[in-house]
Amino acid sequence: MEKYKDKTLPPEERARDLLGRMTLSEKICQLSTQIIFDVSGDEYRQKRDFRLGSFRNPGHFMHWKDKKTSSPSEVARFINEDVRKTVGASRFGIPPIENGEALHGAQWGMATCFPQPIALAATFDKELVSGVARIIGKEVAAAGVRQVFAPVVNVSRDCRWGRTMETFGEDVLLCSDMGEAMCRGFQSSGVIASPKHFVDNYADGGRDSNESHSSWRTLYEVYLPPFKRCFQAGGAASVMAAYNAVDGVPCSCSRKLLTGILRKEWGFDGFVVSDYNGVRDVCNAHQIADSEAKATAMCIKAGLDAPLPNSCEKNVLEAIEKGYLTESDVDRAAGRILKAKFAIGLFDEPYVNEDTIDGFVRCEAHKKAALNAARQCLVLLKNDGVLPFDRSAVKTVGVFGKGADTVPVGDNYSGPYQGWRADDAYTPLGYLKEFLGGGVKIITGTDEQIPQLAPGCDICLYFTKMLEGEGRDRCNIRLSGEKRTSDIKNAGGMIVDQAKAESGADQESAIVAMAKANRSCAVILLNGAPIDMTGWIEDVPAVLEAWYPGEQGAQAICEALFGLIDPCGKTPMSFPKSVGQLPLYYSFKPSGRGYHYNENDGKPLFEFGFGLSYTQFRIDNVSCFAHDDGLTVEYDIVNTGNRDGAEVVQIYLQSRNCGVVRPVSELKAYRKTRLDPGEKKRVAIKLGAEAFSYYDEALDYGMFDGDHTVMLGVSCSKILQTFEVSVRDGRLYVG
Structure with missing residues (x-):
């Protein structure tokens, strides 16, 4: 029996044996990936190149055109077909790695949707987070996805960065703990964790993917430790390189980062993938290579193994022909990818059970875990004796704000085209109706109607709504108003950062109007990063930070408002008083003279680690x-x-x-x-x-x-x- 077929041998030995039997073209295909956006039967099958080593799983795009949501069994069937045809196209039956996003749930619809990572960080509970990742890992693996581009362990110290919701906040230890916990959960489920984005990923003003101005000391002290922990303690078998440059060199082609630090200093033995088109951008964006072939060679020689998201075959062959790369460079990268496939058992069990997955994904146990996570992430920021409300004394409830009628999941990952849907998931308004029953009258209206409607209610609730995420870095950290929302543009994937940090004139005015009309009120924040509340915080008696608490978040919020649970989360980031304080984080180094802006004392509105309780x-x-x-x-x-x-x-x-x-x-x-x-x-x-x-x-x-x-x-x-x-x-x- 050939060594690569022997299950008793270590993954390294099996990979080495198989690599020695492959042609150059076959090895290059292992470095190559493919993403297809329009997944629709024969059209998809005609586009798919089944020689390649990994694919962006089709579950993400199966209903791109008709806007429907894929069932788990649909995804599993499509992936099994992918794998079957890829195995059949290979002389050695090499299966592909199906990959995708799983930031707080599987990227395809109808999977369990947990709180956003910033909310998970607010739990300050490593074991809870590891359990969340374990469930996500089992759900994605059940569909055939074996690599996830998660967690995001970039330390976010500027809440203007639109991707802050994907992170675990501002603190090095908390980000390290939560990143390790998620990697342990993923890897224990047979899924390759790929923490990202290595390293830094945003620059001054919270601008995504701009060149890092961090010194090597700052990188070693702040931005590198979470990654190190993901590999050495979390067992992560892959990593995604960031778009940005560090010390003048794009991360995707930085030998110091990808070989010097990652492999020689830390002993990492997994494989490195680029962010999407990160290798191409070494040429087109950073402009340090005169062709994509040269850029591909620079990245592979630096230590990158798989350029995402599309095939690198043409560029690698050209790079070898021109002497930029050697076959041994290709061997090194292909060998790492093959080793990972053997390590997760992909050769031995490449297919999944299509018949049982619908009963497993989003099962009652998983929804219960999502509810527990949502309960644990809520942070009580302010309470002047109003909360919890007395359920028995409430007969009329005013429910306002656009966040009230939205399932509070946030982006299911950071893509603008990704949706999530489940027929049994509640909006806050929907769950309130169920929770309070028919004997309680729910009054709703527009923000402009609040002064007329609020006085006649026993209590009033305002649910905020933000526009944030990848492609939506903010120049403003106020609550989004109508004009602000319409002004934000995502121009061809360009990142529009946020220079202010306030809550938006329309929502702010509505909150103040509610508080003036009815003192028995509370504001529920549905957001992915700290906001500036100074325009209204003194007017309201209670504020509950709910983040994006996931598919079960509506129930958790209602339970907290009416005292069935105690909100016990803590802030994983500092909340600023004004945008002028940003970047704001508690673990700063002493100033040479101790100066602050004249307009404030440098202290946050709510500090890191803060959170009130209903008990003492x-x-x-x-x-x-x-x-x-x-x-x-x-x-x-x-x-x-x-x-x-x-x-x-x-x-x-x-x-x-x-x-x-x-x-x-x-x-x-x-x-x-x-x-x-x-x-x-x-x-x-x-x-x-x-x-x-x-x-x-x-x-x-x-x-x-x-x-x-x-x-x-x-x-x-x-x-x-x-x-x-x-x-x-x-x-x-x-x-």
Whole structure:
């Protein structure tokens, strides 16, 4: 038996044996991919090149023309046909990798749709997020998709960036934890995780894909760590290179990034894909190559393996003919892709069961998990005693805002053409009607009618609506108004960034009018990034940040508003008072003279890690002690209120006398603890040597001598206890 057919051999050995049997053309095909937008029977089959190594799965585009939603079994049948014909077209029966997006759910319709990543980050719950990714992975794998372009682990420190909703926020540790958790979940389901976009991905002003101005120190301290964790702890077997340039070199052809850091420093042994047309743009956008063949060669030699989204066969052959590439370069890239196919069992089980998938995808257990995630992500930003509403005392409810009549899923991924639909998914308005029953009157109207309608209601709710996402970077972080919405253009895929951060004149005026007409009111934010609320926040008594909480979000929101659950999420980003503060993040480095803009004090409206509760917690008996491999912080936490709830205790570090400038505060650990009324728990949080390690002046990493303040709190600003810690000769000392 040929070695590549022997299931008992390691993937590397099977791939090496198969590679040695292949022609140059066959190897190049393994580097090549294909995306077809118009998927309609024979037309699709005529366009598909079944010699190629991977395909953008057809489920995403099956109903491009008729705007319908694909069922899981339809997707599975189409993918099985893809695989069957590809295996048949290969002398060695090599199956393709079907890939696609799975940011917070499978990219084709009728799959379970979880909260957006920014909302998942607000849970501060790594195991919950890993479980979410595990379900997503199982659903996509059931349809035959074996590689997902997720998670997004770019650290977002400017909320004007339109893709902030795809990220886990501003903090390095939180992004690393959540990215690792998602990669573990995907990979454990037999799906290749491809964290993206390596690296940085946005520039000054939140402009997507613009050249990174980050120094190598900033990259090593902020933007690279989440990727490193995805590979070394999350097991991610692939990565997507970013469009932007770093230090003058596009990421797709940066040997320092793709070979020096990724493989030599971190030991990554997976394969690298480009972002869509990222290789072509080395020539056409960055203009550092005079042909696509030269650009392709530059990228492959730098360490990139698969240029997405279309075949690179012509360019690779031309590059070899002109001496830009050698066959050994192709062997290296093709070998990595073949190894990945063997590692996930694609050769051994290339097909999926078309008959059982409809009963599995979006099953009751998965919808229940989506509901739990939605409940955990809600952040109570303001409550002047209005919430929770008394359900028994409410007879008339005013429901306003365009977000009330939209299923709050946000973009199912960042594409402008992607929809999501399920007949049993509720809008907030729809679920309120079910939740409150026929005995309660629901009054709706336009924003202009609020002054007339709101006074006659027992309570009023305003659900916001934003326009944001890929291609919609904002010059404005206000709530979108009608004029603002019509003014935003997505010109041929160009990114229109957001220079302001406010909530939009129309929605802001409506919110203020509601609050003036009826003080028993609340604003529910449906958005993917922090917004400027200073134009109306003082007027309203309650604000619930719901993000885009997914297909079960309407139920979670209603439960929180009426006290069936306690909103226990925490902000994964700082909320600004004005656009002039941006970029705004808590872990900044000290200023040489400490100046801020004259118009504000530099403090956020709501700080990182902030979130209110319907109950109260007491944290005391805090202790800190060192041991050989780090230190441990212990504390008692008691729920002193009359409702069950959860609190996230956060450990921050402030470092001094370290030889290099360190941030004023860095999150180093956190623990979410759920407690019944009156319940008390003793909790221990361990900080290893990693928490006290940093890059010195020479960019060498380690735990060097220095002094640190360990700070325990419930947000980055609300610190309850501190301890002084020093490092001397590799040992930690408390006090």
